[in-house]
Amino acid sequence: MDFDFGLLYHSFGNVMLDWHVMLMIFIGVTGGITIGALPGLTATMGVALLVPFTFGRPPVESLGMLLGIYCGGMYGGSISAILIRTPGTPAAAATVLEGYPMGQRGEAGRALAMALFASFTGGMIGALIMTFLSPYVAGVALEFSYVEYFALALFGLSVIISISGTSIIKGVMAGLFGLLLSTIGMDPISGFPRFIYGQMDLMEGPAFIPTLIGLFAVAELFSNIEKMGVTEKIQAKIGQYLPSWADIKTSMPNILKSSLIGTTVGAIPGAGGDIAAFVSYAEAKRSSNHPEKFGTGLVEGVAATESANNACSGGAMIPLLSLGVPGDSVTAVLLGAFIVQGLQPGPLLYKEHMDVVYNVFAAMIVANVAMLIVGAVGVRFFARVIGMQKEILIPVIFILSLCGSYAMRQNVFDIYLTIGFGVVGYIMQRYHYPLSPILLALILGPMAEANLRRSMVVSGGDWHILFSRPIAVGLMILGVAFMVASVFNHKRIEKRLAEARLSGSEGTTE
Amino acid sequence: MEKHTHFDFITSIALMLLSLVMIVDCYRIWIDVGGEIYASPGMLPMLLAILLLFTSFLLFKRSIRLNGIGKNFTDFTAWFGCFTKSKLSREMLLGGVILAIYTFALVPRLPFWMSTSIFMISLMTILKAVSIVKSVLITALVVGSIYGVFQMIFHVPLP
Numbered sequence: 001m002d003f004d005f006g007l008l009y010h011s012f013g014n015v016m017l018d019w020h021v022m023l024m025i026f027i028g029v030t031g032g033i034t035i036g037a038l039p040g041l042t043a044t045m046g047v048a049l050l051v052p053f054t055f056g057r058p059p060v061e062s063l064g065m066l067l068g069i070y071c072g073g074m075y076g077g078s079i080s081a082i083l084i085r086t087p088g089t090p091a092a093a094a095t096v097l098e099g100y101p102m103g104q105r106g107e108a109g110r111a112l113a114m115a116l117f118a119s120f121t122g123g124m125i126g127a128l129i130m131t132f133l134s135p136y137v138a139g140v141a142l143e144f145s146y147v148e149y150f151a152l153a154l155f156g157l158s159v160i161i162s163i164s165g166t167s168i169i170k171g172v173m174a175g176l177f178g179l180l181l182s183t184i185g186m187d188p189i190s191g192f193p194r195f196i197y198g199q200m201d202l203m204e205g206p207a208f209i210p211t212l213i214g215l216f217a218v219a220e221l222f223s224n225i226e227k228m229g230v231t232e233k234i235q236a237k238i239g240q241y242l243p244s245w246a247d248i249k250t251s252m253p254n255i256l257k258s259s260l261i262g263t264t265v266g267a268i269p270g271a272g273g274d275i276a277a278f279v280s281y282a283e284a285k286r287s288s289n290h291p292e293k294f295g296t297g298l299v300e301g302v303a304a305t306e307s308a309n310n311a312c313s314g315g316a317m318i319p320l321l322s323l324g325v326p327g328d329s330v331t332a333v334l335l336g337a338f339i340v341q342g343l344q345p346g347p348l349l350y351k352e353h354m355d356v357v358y359n360v361f362a363a364m365i366v367a368n369v370a371m372l373i374v375g376a377v378g379v380r381f382f383a384r385v386i387g388m389q390k391e392i393l394i395p396v397i398f399i400l401s402l403c404g405s406y407a408m409r410q411n412v413f414d415i416y417l418t419i420g421f422g423v424v425g426y427i428m429q430r431y432h433y434p435l436s437p438i439l440l441a442l443i444l445g446p447m448a449e450a451n452l453r454r455s456m457v458v459s460g461g462d463w464h465i466l467f468s469r470p471i472a473v474g475l476m477i478l479g480v481a482f483m484v485a486s487v488f489n490h491k492r493i494e495k496r497l498a499e500a501r502l503s504g505s506e507g508t509t510e
Numbered sequence: 511m512e513k514h515t516h517f518d519f520i521t522s523i524a525l526m527l528l529s530l531v532m533i534v535d536c537y538r539i540w541i542d543v544g545g546e547i548y549a550s551p552g553m554l555p556m557l558l559a560i561l562l563l564f565t566s567f568l569l570f571k572r573s574i575r576l577n578g579i580g581k582n583f584t585d586f587t588a589w590f591g592c593f594t595k596s597k598l599s600r601e602m603l604l605g606g607v608i609l610a611i612y613t614f615a616l617v618p619r620l621p622f623w624m625s626t627s628i629f630m631i632s633l634m635t636i637l638k639a640v641s642i643v644k645s646v647l648i649t650a651l652v653v654g655s656i657y658g659v660f661q662m663i664f665h666v667p668l669p
Contacts, residue, residue: 056665169569173525176562180532180555187551192543194551195535224636225602316629391637393632396652402613403656406669415669419613431517449554461548 003135007354011362014060024061028068029370030378034419035069036076037382038393039086043073044329045217049400052209052407055340066337070330071367074273075119077374078302080386082111087385091273091309098294098301105297112383113243114299115306116375118187122307123368125313126266130321131280137322141265146451146458147465151472151479153448156269156325158479161486162439168490170433179448181206189449189457201413203331207497208336210233210405210414211442215435216329216420217401221394232272241376243299251303253366255283256380262308266315269440270330273309278306314364320345320359321358325444331508332439335350340408515577516585522570525562531561601636608632622668623653 015021017249033047046069054062077092082099095115102111133288138300144152160175161168184195185205196202210357243251258280265276284304285294294301316327317334324346326332339344343353351356425435452466459465532555537553547553573582593599608629616625627649634645658664 022580053660053666095535097556169565169572171560173565173569176558176565177525179558180562183555183558189549190543190551191540192551194530194539194555222602225605225635226598392640392648395633395636398633399626399630399652399656402617403660403666405669407660407666410667412669415613419609431514431521433521452554453549457549478658 001133004354004358007358008131008361011355011358012366013363014359015064015366020062021061021064021363022366023087024057024065025068025367025370026374028065029072029367029374032069032072033076033079033375033378033382034072036073036088037077037079037385038388039080039084039088039386041220041393042216043070043076043088043218043395045329045397046073047330047333047337048209048212049050049397049404052336052404053338054337055408057345059341060363062341063334063337063356063360064367065446066365067360067364068370070313070334071123071364071371071372073330074123074313075293075359075371076382077121077309078115078306079112079379079382082108082115082302083383084386089273089310090395091277093274093303094277094305094309095302095393097281098298098305099294099473101220101297102299104424107297109241109295110243110247110299111327112379113241114251114302115248116372117243117248118251118303118306119310119370119375120260120372121255122262122309122311123313123371124260124365125307126263126311127317127364127368128314129263129311130314130317130364134318134322135350135357136320138347138350141323142351144471145469146454147472148475150448150451150455150466151475152323152325153444153451153481154313155475155482156440158161158446158449158483159269159374159486160440161483161490166432168487171437174240174433174439175441178438179445181211181438182442183449184444188446188462189453200414201259201411205446206417206442207405207409207414210340211421212333212336212406212416212439213401214418214490215438216333217397217404218418218422219425219429219435221398221401222422224390224394224430239316241379247299251300254280254300255307257283258304259306259311262311263309263315266312266327267318269319269325269327270466272316273312275313276308276312277305278485280304295383308367317360317364321349321360322347324349325439329436329439332443335443363469386434416417436468444462467477515573516605517590518569518581519577520586522566522573525566526570526588529559529563529566532556535564556572588598604636605633617669623638624655626656 015025031050032043034047035041036043042329047066050066050069054065073089074091076088077087077098078095080086080088081092081095082103085096085100087093087096099111099115102108141152157175157179160171163447171403182205185203186193193203258276261283262273262276263278265279266273281301284300285291288294288300312328313330319325320331320335321328324335324344326335335345338349343349343356402415402420406412408414428435428438455465456463466500467476536559540547540550540556543550543552568587577585586661612625612629616628619625620628630649630652631642633643634640634648635642640648656668661668
């Protein structure tokens, strides 16, 4: 599938010349930075909360606003990381390492300015790679049959191990739980109702948006109630909005390298901005002429982590748009936003709604520019937002969550579903069961099941059909390799942690 | 990191029971629908439930290896005792009750603005967020904004 420059030019016109779209993007970016700056609230939560409210608007407006939240949220996390040593989002965790010491030295403005510039550059590079690469990936995917789609879903599910956090077994259990949830409701082939126990509202399965809001917004609110009462007052003075030329010159190689790392990591389903930021930070330290200075507050460190996590958003959009497989938790929620608009991401989207795809490309690029403007103008306001009391925020976000879950089908049952999943999500989070595998399983489960069953019916129950097409076999091998690599990586990390603990205890004894 | 072996022990038992129920259900589906197992709507869920049973058993085994059955039970009972006595859990429980009243009793019966105002003011009072006057003002602002933005601009129906 060839890239259409003319259509991209037209799409920029659609986005930039329509004040409704521009307003939505700016609202999204401002909301995203605010949500990102507030510790405990993530971009995933922001997008999940607002998806149901956008279905009455045209696709370009609603997707523009959600992409604005995505881009803004990724940058917003750095503000609290630098000012109060608490990353606003998981993706900004690595920014604390260099950003906070800079703030302590009285260079908070310099660190924030670099975070903004690096986020903008990384976001633009990621968005441009997404724009030019995803049509080609979609072109290949257009040749896929049931077997390849099943293999693709399996490949997507194989990353559950890499996003399992501290325990692989709990990650796998969460994934299996999610897959079982995805089988609730009418069977995709025979129409037989499964596990609904007389509850007709479950005929189509647990509704996606209320489930998402429950797992990612309400569960997070419950966790926040436990951490209430701690409100940081910002002491730092912010007198700089954009980085100096000298800082840009010093950090540019790291920004470019980290943007490429971020986009690549983002394109791997399941790997998010946090992984991209830490990988880039490690690479910046490894390739530096003065690695010993890392950790003391180096502007290059902030540049590396922030460009990587923002580039990750463009990367994560590639599999979403071209294959229908989300790259991270935010794009998983965005998948729901596309469905709400009657659009199914994947190769067919390029055939049937090419104009929407190009509008998304243009909106993503414009959202990054909007982030630079809003970030520079509003940095003092966002720094003040961090001090907002959680006791006020929690009830407000809670109301938004319930309104959001109701809005889609106007069914009170969806509110109950949201609360139920909120409780399940809270318990899981509290006892270190990761939530992302459930999300991945809920999205990829139906895709895997429908295509596996169709393949089985077509072949009369012959399992060999799954290994009859080269691309499918390639994807399955890739999936297995990914799983094995993740297990080894996990074991290596565990071993290092054990060694560190051992040397720590020996040090204490001495 | 917080030790939670006893919780792994309890969750693994709960998940083993859940997977057994699902395996039985899937078998029933197969019998009800008939035909070959590969075409049955119960095939994939059964496979998944078996895998969940297996992984839950692994977690169960690990928790016993680390703590033993007796200590897991004692730890869980001790944790439960502390949980019921702690101030935070009592506050959370009260918050949960208000939430349940709002969701199951107020939302289906009262207009959105009224149920939401009652919920927000009571929750902010329990969380000791601000004075009553301030919480009334904040509530009015939030409810008004939700009406304005979502119902007027986005045309989204509210509960």
